Amino acid sequence: MPSAETNGTNGDSAYQFYNVIDGKPRISKDHHQVIDPRTEEPLWDAPIATSKDLDDAVEAANRAFKTWKKSTTAERQKAVHDVANIILQNVEVLAEVQRRETGKSRAMSRFDVERAAWHFEYYRTVSLEDELQYEDDTVRIIATHTPIGVLGAISPWNFPMILSTVKVVSALATGNCVIIKPSPFTPYSLLKFCELAQSVLPPGVFQALNGGADLGEKMTLHPGIHHISFTGTIAVGQRILRNCAGTLKKVILELAGNNACIICDDVDLDKVVPQVTTGALFHAGQVCVASKRIYVHESLYDKFLDRLIEESKKFAIDDEDSISFGPLSNKPNYERAVGFIEDCKKNGYKIVAGGDVKPREKGFWIPPTIVAKPPENSLLVQEEQFAPIVPVMSWTDEDDVITRANLDNAGLGASVYTPDADRAQRIARQLESGTVWINQFERPHHAGFFGGWKLSGFGGEMGKQGLLHYCHTQSLQIAKT
Structure with missing residues (x-):
């Protein structure tokens, strides 16, 4: 060697x-x-x-x-x-x-x-x-x-x-x-x-x-x-x-953490979309508490999705001075991520950004990939991707989205975005996750206890x-x- x-x-x-x-x-x-x-x-x-x-x-x-x-x-x-x-x-x-x-x-x-x-x-x-x-x-x-x-x-x-x-x-x-x-x-x-x-x-x-x-x-x-x-x-x-x-x-x-991110209908998209994009795509999604399932209120869904697609371009493949994006860190994780994309294509899910594989001759690169409204029972939603592949779903009923967010196999982190402080805590306290971030993207803090629930x-x-x-x-x- x-x-x-x-x-x-x-x-x-x-x-x-x-x-x-x-x-x-x-x-x-x-x-x-x-x-x-x-x-x-x-x-x-x-x-x-x-x-x-x-x-x-x-x-x-x-x-x-x-x-x-x-x-x-x-x-x-x-x-x-x-x-x-x-x-x-x-x-x-x-x-x-x-x-x-x-x-x-x-x-x-x-x-x-x-x-x-x-x-x-x-x-x-x-x-x-x-x-x-x-x-x-x-x-x-x-x-x-x-x-x-x-x-x-x-x-x-x-x-x-x-x-x-x-x-x-x-x-x-x-x-x-x-x-x-x-x-x-x-x-x-x-x-x-x-x-x-x-x-x-x-x-x-x-x-x-x-x-x-x-x-x-x-x-x-x-x-x-x-x-x-x-x-x-x-x-x-x-x-x-x-x-x-x-x-x-x-x-x-x-x-593992397949973390839900809930976007309420009263958010300021100018503030929230950049935060959510960072939460999902930082370090190519290879973050245990990354936003791996995004739930957006139906009234904002189309506008949010358009802005998310545009914002994700800032996380596209860049040189070594890129602050927050890069390749997948090893070949097994890269191949696993490719499997998620292939499963989306095979099932006809709507890929609205990215979806390309191997855009460079060398390195384990996958561009930010966004999938609009895949089924709740899809592999992409039910399993942690640990890659820059983001499913974006819609919701209208608060109790329903909380139920969907609380997967049986995950309880590491979650996030909630709403300027209504009472509403934010009401939702957060019903999420079955060890940590819930409110109006901020997910990053553990050295002063806060950190542990997962369930699996x-x-x-x-x-x-x-x-x-x-x-x-x-x-x-x-x-x-x-």
Whole structure:
């Protein structure tokens, strides 16, 4: 296979990658290479971790946990602040590596890396405190929060730095140790991040192992790993849950979201259409909470659709300086997206924008594609596309659209657009989703708890409440004499 020399980076340590075990980089005899989704050219060698590497990492993490769990809140907050600084000091390298492995634009990749640092900075000042639960003349009951142990973090490919650092910082801030396994489609930025972070963390507290599904499977079954946090597909999440049952591991699952977006009849289209377009097409629709099903009130439908088509042109294929659009990040997701378009064409659905496949000779590109009023039971509506393919339906009755929005297989996110604040909350509170965005496109916030309902998740992360999912809660019942 081509080596790093193919990419003009041979000998540059910034583009050499290692597994990180017990504070040290470790080479591997086996490697794989990721394909650049813009050019379909191979990137750098990524080491593949062995079973022994996993055992060594678990042993190192459990050894480090004996000390790290005793660290004070102040010591851990200093550590997460130091890690944030490491990210910002190396933003150029991390952003470039992530750009190449994901296909993101330079601007988007840099923003992702900077936002990863925000996650660490947020938990510099946010922590779990002891809570007085009850007190009378005979007893005082205090809830305290203790770390669980070693976290196995299995991260996705669409936002490698952002979604992985949520897991890492949540573990570190609560006194846990963490072993992260990046997606084999995007291993480089996380391996490099972990390598850089060793300069400010004790050995064994934060480690990284690269590998495929077999490595992830071993992590979920390993008795020395005490909890798992996974972001990915429903099918894999269900398998992880079954695997973790054997050792009663704690589990956090953030799974697929086929998110509804409801447009009411009183909106200002000049304001709302650009927001909805961004919510649907940002990062080519490869966002877990993207607007994947748009429901527009019938009285505005034609005007909304015309404007959506026009606005989507701003998200058309662009060069590497495009802020918010790019190729699909890997070939399997590209082929899956093509399958959705082919299904629409086969069934005669009305494609009013896009629908072309392979408009460039190289890269996994699909232009923004809009489908007008496909049937509610169509594949495009019932299943998450994770691509820039957007079904736009109409509605007239509020109860009906809420029922249609509440799919049995999805409950991650939703959005509602109306200037009527009471109406917005009335609709939002009936939507069966872990997060509902009102009059804004969907983007998780590091200070807000984030978790899916139904098949979209199990447990949750982010915000102060998210730290509870990385801890045991211990009840201290103190007798009064």
